[in-house]
Amino acid sequence: MVKSIISFSIKNRILVLLVSAGLFGWGIYSVQQNPIDAIPDLSENQVIVFTEWMGRSPQVIEDQVTYPLVSNLQGIPKIKNIRGSSMFGMSFVYIIFEDNIDVYWARTRVLERLNYAQRLLPQNVVPTLGPDGTGVGHIFWYHLEANGMDLGEQRALQDWYIKFALQTVPGVAEVASFGGFEKQYQLVLDPLKMQYFNISMMEVMNGVKSSNNDVGGRKFEMSDMAYIVRGLGYIKDKNDVEEITIKNYNSIPVRVKDIGSVQMGGDLRLGIFDQNGEGEVVGGIVVMRYGENADKIIKAVKEKMIEVEKGLPEGITFRTSYARSDLIQKAIASVKGTLIEEMIAVSIVVLLFLFNWRSALIILIQLPISVSVGFILLEVFGISSNIMSLTGIALAIGVVVDDGIVMVENAYRTISEKQEKLGPIN
Numbered sequence: 228m229v230k231s232i233i234s235f236s237i238k239n240r241i242l243v244l245l246v247s248a249g250l251f252g253w254g255i256y257s258v259q260q261n262p263i264d265a266i267p268d269l270s271e272n273q274v275i276v277f278t279e280w281m282g283r284s285p286q287v288i289e290d291q292v293t294y295p296l297v298s299n300l301q302g303i304p305k306i307k308n309i310r311g312s313s314m315f316g317m318s319f320v321y322i323i324f325e326d327n328i329d330v331y332w333a334r335t336r337v338l339e340r341l342n343y344a345q346r347l348l349p350q351n352v353v354p355t356l357g358p359d360g361t362g363v364g365h366i367f368w369y370h371l372e373a374n375g376m377d378l379g380e381q382r383a384l385q386d387w388y389i390k391f392a393l394q395t396v397p398g399v400a401e402v403a404s405f406g407g408f409e410k411q412y413q414l415v416l417d418p419l420k421m422q423y424f425n426i427s428m429m430e431v432m433n434g435v436k437s438s439n440n441d442v443g444g445r446k447f448e449m450s451d452m453a454y455i456v457r458g459l460g461y462i463k464d465k466n467d468v469e470e471i472t473i474k475n476y477n478s479i480p481v482r483v484k485d486i487g488s489v490q491m492g493g494d495l496r497l498g499i500f501d502q503n504g505e506g507e508v509v510g511g512i513v514v515m516r517y518g519e520n521a522d523k524i525i526k527a528v529k530e531k532m533i534e535v536e537k538g539l540p541e542g543i544t545f546r547t548s549y550a551r552s553d554l555i556q557k558a559i560a561s562v563k564g565t566l567i568e569e570m571i572a573v574s575i576v577v578l579l580f581l582f583n584w585r586s587a588l589i590i591l592i593q594l595p596i597s598v599s600v601g602f603i604l605l606e607v608f609g610i611s612s613n614i615m616s617l618t619g620i621a622l623a624i625g626v627v628v629d630d631g632i633v634m635v636e637n638a639y640r641t642i643s644e645k646q647e648k649l650g651p652i653n
Contacts (some may be wrong), residue, residue, distance in 0.1 A: 253543055254599020257606040264521040265554035266363045272306075272328055274337045276300070276320040280349065289313040291349055296320050299344040303336045319355075330359060330517045351572030358401035360514040365420045366521045367528055368548035370406070370502060376543065381509035382407030384539070390511060392535045396527045398519040400576050406494025406500035407509035412468055416487035418602045426486060434473040435483070438462075465489045468477030502548075510548060518609075525552040525553055558614050565621045570594055576632065586639055590631040597627045 236243045278292050293311040300309055305328045310321040324333045334356060335387055341354055344579070358364075362644070371381050371389075382404065390402045394587075416431065444456035462468055469484035481487060502508045517523055532545050574587045601620050610616055 246527055247592070250603070251596050251599050254602050257599070257602040258612075259608045261470045261602060262518065262520040262611040263523070263555055263559070264363075264611045264613045265551050265558060267615045268361050268363050268611065270362035272326055272330060272333065274322045274324070274330070274333050274341065276322065276337065276354050277357055278318040278320075278348075278352060278354040279316060280318070280352050281316040284316055285313045288316070290317050292318040292352060292354075293320060295347040296341075296344055296354060299347065300337065300340055303340055320354075326398070334359060336372055358514050359516055360400040361517055364400065364515045364517075365512050365523050366515045366551045367513040368510065368550075369513075369532070369545050370500070370508040370548050371543055372508075372546045373540075373543040377541070378407040378509060379491075381543075383410055384543070385509050385511060388538070389535055393511070393513065393528060394522065396531050398516050398524040399513055399528065400516040401514040403512040403514065405510060405512065406507060408496070410463060411492060411494055412462070413490050413491065413492040414468070414483065414487055420486040424474075424481050424486060426473055426481065427455070431473055431483070431486070435468065435471055438471040465491060522552055523557045525550055539580055554614075558617050559612075562617045562621050565624055566594065566598060569624050573628050573632065578581045586635045589635055590628070591629050594624065594627060598624065 232559070278296070280288060280292060282293075289311075292314045293568070296318070297311045299311050300306075300320065300322055303322065305325045306322060307325055308323040310323070312321075314320040322337055323331075338356060341356075343353070359483045361456060371385065373381055385404050385407070386409070390404055393399065393402045410598065414431070414435070416428075421427070421431075438460060439462045440460050442456070442458040442460065446453050446455045448454075469482065471483045473482045473483065474481055499507050500510065513524075513528055515521055536543075536545055570591055573590045578584065578587050598620060605612060605616060
C-alpha cells in the first residue's frame with residue numbers, strides 16, 4: 228500500500244503539488260473561518276427560563292412558579308434533564324438538551340411550551356428566555372470612567388444608551404449592566420394621613436399608574452387641516468408625581484403630596500462593583516452568542532465603543548476591565564512561535580547531518596501543510612481554536628518533525644545505498 232502511494236506520487240508530481248497547495252489554501256481559509264476562543268466551551272446545551280415575581284418568598288416561588296414550569300416543560304423532545312432553582316423574587320429553570328441538538332431549535336421548542344404553561348402561573352407573572360449564550364460567553368467587561376458624575380446618572384447612561392448601541396454588534400447576545408443605582412421615583416407615605424383620608428395602598432398604586440400615561444382621542448378637520456387630539460400625561464419629574472390626585476375626600480381632591488413625599492432614589496441593590504479599591508464604577512458585560520468567534524466579536528465591540536464614545540457627555544470614557552482577546556492572542560502566538568522554532572531547528576539538523584537542502588525543504592513544506600490539515604479538521608468537526616486544541620497542534624508539530632526527519636533520513640540513506648550498488652553511471 229505504502230509502496231503504491233509512493234510510486235503514484237513520483238509518477239504524478241504535479242498532481243501531488245496541486246493537492247498540497249489546495250490543502251494549504253483550504254487550511255488558511257479554515258483558520259480564518261474557525262471560531263477562535265481562549266477557553267474550550269464544555270458547557271451543557273441548555274436553555275434558561277427566568278421568571279421574576281418580586282416580594283415573594285422562595286417557598287412561594289417554588290410552589291407557584293418553578294414547580295408548574297418544570298412539570299410542563301418535561302414533555303419537550305430531546306431533553307436530558309430539567310433543573311429548577313427558586314430564590315427570593317426569582318425563579319430559574321434550566322432545560323438541558325442532548326449535545327447534538329441545535330440550540331435555536333431547542334429555544335423554539337421551549338418557547339412553544341411556555342405559551343401553554345403561562346396559564347398555570349399567577350396573574351402578571353411572565354417567564355422569559357435567557358440569552359442565547361453559554362457558560363463561557365462572558366468575553367468582555369468594561370466600565371465607565373466619569374469623574375464627578377453621579378452613579379445613578381452613569382447607570383442611566385449605560386442602560387438607555389450604551390447598552391442598546393453595543394447590542395447591535397453581530398454575535399452579541401446580551402450586554403448586562405452592573406454597578407451604580409437604577410433611578411426610580413420613591414413614594415414615602417404617611418400611614419396616619421392615609422388612614423385619615425381613608426386611602427389604601429392599592430388606591431395609591433392605581434392612581435399613580437393611571438396618571439402616568441398618554442391618552443388618544445379622535446381627529447377633527449378645520450380649514451382643510453386634520454388635527455389629532457391626545458392627552459399628554461407622562462411624568463417628567465417628581466413634582467408631577469406629587470400633584471397626582473388619588474381620590475376625593477369630602478369633595479376635596481387628595482394628592483400624593485397630601486399623604487406623603489416623593490424623592491428620587493435608587494433601586495434595592497444586592498452588591499456593588501468596585502474598581503481596584505478606588506471606588507464604585509458602572510459598566511457592562513458583553514455576552515457572546517453560541518458558536519461565535521470570540522476574538523472577532525471583541526474587536527467589533529471595541530470598534531463600536533469608539534463610535535459610542537463620541538456621543539457620551541464630555542469627560543466620560545470607556546475602560547476595559549477584562550478582555551479575553553489577550554489570552555487568545557497569547558495562545559495563537561504560542562502556536563506560531565512553536566511552528567517557526569521547529570522549522571528553523573529542523574532545517575539546521577537536516578543541513579548539518581545530510582548536507583542536502585532539498586531534504587530540508589521537504590520537511591519545511593510538510594510542517595505548514597500538516598498544521599493546515601489540522602485546522603481543516605477542526606472546522607469540519609465544529610471545534611473552536613482554543614487553548615486545548617492549539618496546544619494539541621503545538622504538541623503534534625514535534626511528532627511531525629520527528630517523523631519527517633526519520634523518513635527523510637531513511638529515504639536519503641536508501642537512495643545512497645542503491646546508488647552504491649549500481650555504481651557510477653557512465
